[in-house]
Amino acid sequence: MRVLGVDPGLTRCGIGVVEAVGPRRAVHVASGVVTSSADDDVDQRLLVVATQLDEWLEEQVPDVVAVEQVFAQANVRTVIGTAQVAGLAMLAAARHGIPVATHTPTEVKAAVTGSGRADKAQVQTMVRKILSIDAPIRPVDVSDALALAICHLWRPAGALGGPRRPLGAMTPAQRAWAQAEQAARRNR
């Protein structure tokens, strides 16, 4: 199973493609950023981003596109552009007939670090460890996108409609994920 993770953003949108090799192993396939210039009009920026997203999907042919869920309470200065790029990513996937999943930042952090409150440095450290990447991953949007893809691969069997697994049968990271997911559901 190949997952393409999208950390949405209008200026920089992180892309991370990861493939499962066995139940708890994942390999890095490709990653990068989709960018648009703040000097251009918004409609032209959206066109540039949408075109690049289409190219990623056509080159990587993922089984699933995982997009970070955007909340209205996020950074006021950027939330509209972030929501719009998340929308473009979901639309691009739907147009290519690829299933879409969304995960909250808390779920992603819990999946890769075991804690839903981990900071960005901790997420990056674990992403590099999990995917055996030696050099720092820059910009941070790329490691966030890879973390999102790993999160989707490693989601507990109970997530997204499958049969629910008892918390005791999970790894610490999976348990933290399940708890974060339950917390997110309660807050909806």
Next chain:
Amino acid sequence: MRVLGVDPGLTRCGIGVVEAVGPRRAVHVASGVVTSSADDDVDQRLLVVATQLDEWLEEQVPDVVAVEQVFAQANVRTVIGTAQVAGLAMLAAARHGIPVATHTPTEVKAAVTGSGRADKAQVQTMVRKILSIDAPIRPVDVSDALALAICHLWRPAGALGGPRRPLGAMTPAQRAWAQAEQAARRNR
């Protein structure tokens, strides 16, 4: 000049097409709503909305697409979906090579009623008067989209890069519009 106005929304997106006939006259060309079902997944809803938006652009061939500007401070429950549909409308226009303009709700109200604080009933009354529409326009998203298109047609000569006209040479509605526009700029 033919303007297609978009009042963005994921459940109901208002569309209003208006054409200028002389400097202060506008006629209704077509209007309606683009809808998606809250029972479907977001990616499928965005696909349905994007497909309908493309059909509107291909049928109406507007010279400009005018989209209501979405603010982060708007309704928390719906702002993400609203921002995403505004993004899809801008992307659809850009893909068809049609210029995009955005207007704030205050600018739109001022343009059609003379007051940036007018309520929805007042906007609807003025839209019906301006376009000579006898029956109530339902849902309200449609009259908001028509108001947006009228706003774009009637913007003062100074707006969007043209030469600026002194406030005294404007009609009361144009003056209120220019003042609302200045206020919106200050708040950016």
